[in-house]
Structure formats: C-alpha cells, structure tokens
Amino acid sequence: MTKNNSLGGVEFLMRNVxxxxxxxxxLVALFLCVNSLLITTFFLKDFFYTTMRYILFAITLLSDCLILILTNILLIFVYFHLTIQMWLCLIFYILSAVYTLVTPVTLMAMTLERYVAICMPLRHxxxxxxxxxVHCIIIIHCISSIPCIVILLAFFASASLSLYSQxxxxxxxxxxxxxxxxxxxxAIYQLYFLIMCITVxxxxxxxxxxxxxxxxxDKKSSWKGLRTVILHGFQLLxxxxxxxxxxxxxxxxxxxxMLYINVRYINFIIFYLTPRCLSPLIYGLRDEKFFHALKYYTLCCLCRNFFIHLTN
Structure with a gap:
C-alpha cells in the first residue's frame, strides 16, 4: 500500500513537472515569436536603425531573446536533473550574467534618451x-560585464582543472x-539598483x-514620455x-x-518572462511609428502568403 502511494506521488509530481x-x-515560444516579429520590423525600415531609441529597443529585444533561450535551457536541466560539464556551464553563466544586466542597463539608457528628447530637445x-x-551600446556591455569578469577571475584563480570536466x-x-x-x-547588484533608481x-x-x-x-508629447519613463521604471524594478x-x-x-525547483520556476515566470513581455508593449504597441510599421509589414506578409497559397 505504501509502495503504491509512493509511486502515485512520483507520478503526480512528474505530471505536475x-x-x-x-x-x-x-510562453517562451510565444514571446520569441513576438520579439522576432518586432526585430524583423526594426530591420525593414531605415528610420528605425538610424534612431537611438529604436536601436536601444532592438538591443533589449535581442538581449531578451538570448536570456529567454538560455534560462529556459537551464530550467529544463534543473527540472529533469540533467548534468553538464562545468566548462559548458561556465559559458552559459557568462552569457546569462552579462545579458541579464544588459536589459536593465539599456532601459536606463532609454530613460535618459527620453529625458534628453523632452528636456533638452535642441541637443537631442x-x-x-x-x-x-554605438558608443552607448559598447558602454552598456562594458558596464554589464563588470560583475561577471570579477566572478570569473575569482573562479579561475581558485578552481582546480579537474572541476571543469566534472x-x-x-x-x-x-x-x-x-x-x-x-x-x-x-553588493554590485544593489549598487546598480541604486544608480538605476536615481536615474529613473x-x-x-x-x-x-x-x-x-x-x-x-507639447503637453501630449511630454506626458507620453512621462508614461514611458514610468513603464521603464516598473520594468527595471x-x-x-x-x-x-x-x-x-x-x-x-x-x-x-524540490522547494528550490518550485521557487526557481516562480522566479522564472515573474521576474524573467514578465519584464521581457513589457518591451514589446512599451515600444512595439504604444509607439505609433513602430506600431504602424509592424501592422503594415505583418499585413503585407499575410497577403503575400495568401496569394502564394492561392496560386499553388
């Protein structure tokens, strides 16, 4: 009886997992599809990839896509107790550590861009x-790499060679x-948090x-910029x-x-997926120019596929 109950509990757990x-x-597939559509729209119109706020928007989309893919892979590994060699785990860590910070640092840069556009329009x-x-993107990646570099230097100095193959x-x-x-x-994250909060x-x-x-x-433009900053603030939080x-x-x-698995799952949904679905909302749907371009290219693509299907 006890054995049957145990087996039933394991089956329920596996079903739940x-x-x-x-x-x-x-959810990840949905967000990646939306982000891919937005990235494609960005590259189809000259105005977008020559304007700072849209370039930074594209950086957040690419960063979000990479983070979603990496964290999703790691989440699957944890759920199914899959092990990998530490050198490969190190690569996962480098990419995820850098691009986890790239998104909030880029959001801070986008907030400053809105400040310059509204408060200093003549110098914008x-x-x-x-x-x-381009300089801003380089600085963003340098700032985002600092914690990762320090941790890696400490790891390389103290880890034995045998650890990499475990x-x-x-x-x-x-x-x-x-x-x-x-x-x-x-401490580094708290410092970043403080600087970003002060900026916002x-x-x-x-x-x-x-x-x-x-x-x-000018009130309409100013209040719209203010709402954008508020959304950036929530996303940064x-x-x-x-x-x-x-x-x-x-x-x-x-x-x-098992509690660790549950907590990691909840954190992934709330703090990895949620802020990354706000980027398409802020600039993909609220921004009139981008929204019209997105609608135009989407409709063109659908019509072209429809006519191709009819001719075949």
Missing amino acids: NYRVILVQV AELCSTRST YKICSVEKLFLYSWQSHFMS VFSYVKIMKVAKAASVE LCLIQMWCPSIEAAVLEVDF
Missing part, C-alpha cells in the same frame, strides 16, 4: 546620433566557491516639470529583483531541493 515545463515552453540630435548610439547541475551557485563571491554579487527618479522629476510648463501642443533571485534560490537550495 511536465505541465509546468510545457507551459513555460509555450547631437547627443543621440547614430555614432553616440558533470553537475548547472546553476550560478556552483560557480561561487567562496561566500564572499555571493556577497560581492549582491531624476528623469521622471525633470520630465514632470517640463510637462507642467509645456504649451498645449522587475529586472533588478531578478538579480536577487540567485541569492534567494541558493538559500532555498540549502533547505530543500
């Missing part, structure tokens, strides 16, 4: 040129060989002042909470492995 995994795959063309955008479940915690490394990461609040206050003092014609997820998961892992 499978449903969860399937749900995640559906100069400060937000295509050349400045098979383990891939997670960030496996790379923290000393407690100070996790404390350092937490500063931009919000300045744009608010301009919106109140603007003429009737979710992204920055996501930075603390590894520390929370590491603490839970010490208590119970």
Whole structure:
C-alpha cells in the first residue's frame, strides 16, 4: 500500500513537472515569436536603425531573446536533473550574467534618451546620433560585464582543472566557491539598483516639470514620455529583483531541493518572462511609428502568403 502511494506521488509530481515545463515552453515560444516579429520590423525600415531609441529597443529585444533561450535551457536541466560539464556551464553563466544586466542597463539608457528628447530637445540630435548610439551600446556591455569578469577571475584563480570536466547541475551557485563571491554579487547588484533608481527618479522629476510648463501642443508629447519613463521604471524594478533571485534560490537550495525547483520556476515566470513581455508593449504597441510599421509589414506578409497559397 505504501509502495503504491509512493509511486502515485512520483507520478503526480512528474505530471505536475511536465505541465509546468510545457507551459513555460509555450510562453517562451510565444514571446520569441513576438520579439522576432518586432526585430524583423526594426530591420525593414531605415528610420528605425538610424534612431537611438529604436536601436536601444532592438538591443533589449535581442538581449531578451538570448536570456529567454538560455534560462529556459537551464530550467529544463534543473527540472529533469540533467548534468553538464562545468566548462559548458561556465559559458552559459557568462552569457546569462552579462545579458541579464544588459536589459536593465539599456532601459536606463532609454530613460535618459527620453529625458534628453523632452528636456533638452535642441541637443537631442547631437547627443543621440547614430555614432553616440554605438558608443552607448559598447558602454552598456562594458558596464554589464563588470560583475561577471570579477566572478570569473575569482573562479579561475581558485578552481582546480579537474572541476571543469566534472558533470553537475548547472546553476550560478556552483560557480561561487567562496561566500564572499555571493556577497560581492549582491553588493554590485544593489549598487546598480541604486544608480538605476536615481536615474529613473531624476528623469521622471525633470520630465514632470517640463510637462507642467509645456504649451498645449507639447503637453501630449511630454506626458507620453512621462508614461514611458514610468513603464521603464516598473520594468527595471522587475529586472533588478531578478538579480536577487540567485541569492534567494541558493538559500532555498540549502533547505530543500524540490522547494528550490518550485521557487526557481516562480522566479522564472515573474521576474524573467514578465519584464521581457513589457518591451514589446512599451515600444512595439504604444509607439505609433513602430506600431504602424509592424501592422503594415505583418499585413503585407499575410497577403503575400495568401496569394502564394492561392496560386499553388
């Protein structure tokens, strides 16, 4: 009787896990399709890839796609207890650590771009040129790489060569060989959180002042920019909470492995998927120029496929 109950519990657990995994795959596939459509629209119109805010928008979309793919793979590995060699886990970590920060840092840059566009309109063309955008993208990736570089240097200095060929479940915690490394990461993330919060609040206050003092014609543009900053702030908050997820998961892992799986699943849904579905909403649907281009190219594609189908 006890054996049957145990088997039934295992079957229920596997069924529950499978449903969860399937749900995640559906959501990830949906977001990747939407993001792919937006990225395609971006490259089809000259105006978009010569304008700073749209270029930065494309960077967030590409970063989001990469993070969704990487974290989804790692989530599957954890759920099914699949192990990989540590050198491969290291590659996963480098990409995920850098691009986890690329999105919030880019959002901060987009917030500053809105500040310049509304509060310093005469200097906008100069400060937000295509050349400045390239420099901005390089700076974004440099800033996002700092925590990863420090952790990797500490790991390479202390890890034995045999560790790279060992098979383990891939997670960030496996790379923290000393407690100070996790404390350092937490401190860096809190510093980033503080800087980004100050940037968003500063931009919000300045744009608010301009919106109140603007003429009737400019009020609409100013208030729209203000709403964009608020959405960026909410998106940044979710992204920055996501930075603390590894520390929370590491603490839970010490208590119970199944609880760790459940917490990691919930974190993935709320703090990885949710903020990344806001990017298409903010610029893909709310932005009139991008929305019209998206609608135009989508309809053209559908009509072309329809006529091809008729001729065949």
